[in-house]
Amino acid sequence: MLRIGLIGFGRMGAPICANLVKAGHPVAVFDADPDRESAVIECGATWRPSPFEVAANAEAFITVLPGSAEVDAVMSDAVLDALEPGATWIDMSSNTPTAAAVIREHAHARGVDVLEAPMGGGPDDADAGTLRLFVGGDSELLARHRPLLEVIADPNKIVHTGGPGTGYTLKLLVNLLWFGQAVATAEALLLGHRAGIALDVLHDTLAGSAASSEFIRRDLPGLLAGDYLASFGLDHIHDQLAIVTSLARDLHTPHDVADAVRRIHQLALERFGPVDGELLAVALLEEQAGLRLRR
Known part of the structure; x- marks a missing residue:
């Protein structure tokens, strides 16, 4: 079981979190809306008051956010510094190749691996664990994290699109x-x-x-x-x-x-x-x- 840090407990993040917890992963969560704390705890995850505290103990750090502005706001140098070398940032947000490239470079400089895995499907697919994922990044890194991603997505719909930027x-x-x-x-x-x-x-x-x-x-x-x-x-x-x-x-x-x-x-x-x-x-x-x- 991997220690999971999850940023974003909205329409998509909440059912993704629930499936990760059901699979036995310990999940720490931050969301910009503090009113979601009780729902996070009810889901079986642990609430953390900041992205920094979520990152501090995460082996896989997952962002499920609406767009690049929200990802930029979370992925500060302080958060990247909190991730241990060898941890992996998995971005499931509707991000852009250009915006993500800068953060990816900063992550790699700290020894943090990166996979982009923007989603296809809606909340019902997230709830059922049958999302489609467009995964850009290193193929060996994807193979290592495929068991984790198969908790979230249909195994037949996890598509390796190529190198960084291609998934977005x-x-x-x-x-x-x-x-x-x-x-x-x-x-x-x-x-x-x-x-x-x-x-x-x-x-x-x-x-x-x-x-x-x-x-x-x-x-x-x-x-x-x-x-x-x-x-x-x-x-x-x-x-x-x-x-x-x-x-x-x-x-x-x-x-x-x-x-x-x-x-x-x-x-x-x-x-x-x-x-x-x-x-x-x-x-x-x-x-x-x-x-x-x-x-």
């Missing part, structure tokens, strides 16, 4: 395509419905056609029932899409479609504010059309 990048690309599919599907449905095609016919036909996607098969029924997926902040979504377009500019690849997806989410952010809702860009399109996508 692949997760960003998955997000780009998913959010792009969401708004493209919404535009098609609004047009088809306005033209007189019933939503049930649109859904069933698209799901069985060459235009089908995971979004149409799995997530569209929830949208048609009025669920905008309040599991992630619209501001963080826009930040991630902006990072994708910035990365494309830096690497000199086309990104007109990616930038269009980003602009739609920027308009949604301006309309609704930094609230939770992965499909609020669709709500914006519905407002613009004066038509709700409801069965």
Whole structure:
């Protein structure tokens, strides 16, 4: 059993913590919200009042945070100094390759190993221990920590993406395509419905056609029932899409479609504010059309 330090006890961090405890790992936890202390203790973990105290005894130090700003705020030099040489920092946050690179260099200078393992899936997947992980870093380090990660994720969905930065990048690309599919599907449905095609016919036909996607098969029924997926902040979504377009500019690849997806989410952010809702860009399109996508 590894001594685990966990930073972040939110929608994803709490079920991850519970699974680690069930597997027999001693887990010390810090969260920026002190009101979560009782839930941490009830989960079977130990509450610590600072990231420094979590790091001080951790063999595996796991961050489960919304984005790069939150990771930067936690991963100070003091926290890195508290980690013992040979410990491993595993970042499961929706981080960026550029932001993480600086912290990774500081960690390596102190003898701390680093794996990036951003997640695919939602709170239900975290609860079931069936997350998808996009793991960037040394393959031997991944092999050493695979038993730990298999407590959190489906063993068949732990993908080694390559060297440092590739895990973050692949997760960003998955997000780009998913959010792009969401708004493209919404535009098609609004047009088809306005033209007189019933939503049930649109859904069933698209799901069985060459235009089908995971979004149409799995997530569209929830949208048609009025669920905008309040599991992630619209501001963080826009930040991630902006990072994708910035990365494309830096690497000199086309990104007109990616930038269009980003602009739609920027308009949604301006309309609704930094609230939770992965499909609020669709709500914006519905407002613009004066038509709700409801069965």
